[in-house]
Amino acid sequence: MFxxxxxxxxxxxxxxMVLGSVIGFLVEAVFWVAxxxxxxxxxxxxxxxIKGNRDKKQLRS
Known part of the structure; x- marks a missing residue:
């Protein structure tokens, strides 16, 4: 029994331990992707x- x-x-x-390592890997992967x-x-x-046009015409004034 012991x-x-x-x-x-x-x-x-x-x-x-296995579950913790898998969850840790997923959290780290999501962090780097973000x-x-x-x-x-x-x-x-x-x-x-920087590159945007400064003379854009408005649709309505």
Whole structure:
């Protein structure tokens, strides 16, 4: 009976370790994707602000 409890605790500990590493990897991957997307958005916005036409006509005045 003692070894069944020890085995169950060991199995539970390994499951938590694997689950934690998978969730940690996903959080880190989402962080880097968001960081790259934010940099691309800011670069595009800066390029549009610098390159934009100043003499655009309004649709309604």
């Amino acid at each position: 070894w069944k409890i020890v085995g169950a605790l060991l199995l539970l500990w390994v499951a938590f 960081l790259i997307a934010g940099a691309a958005f800011l670069g595009t916005a800066a390029y549009g602000a």
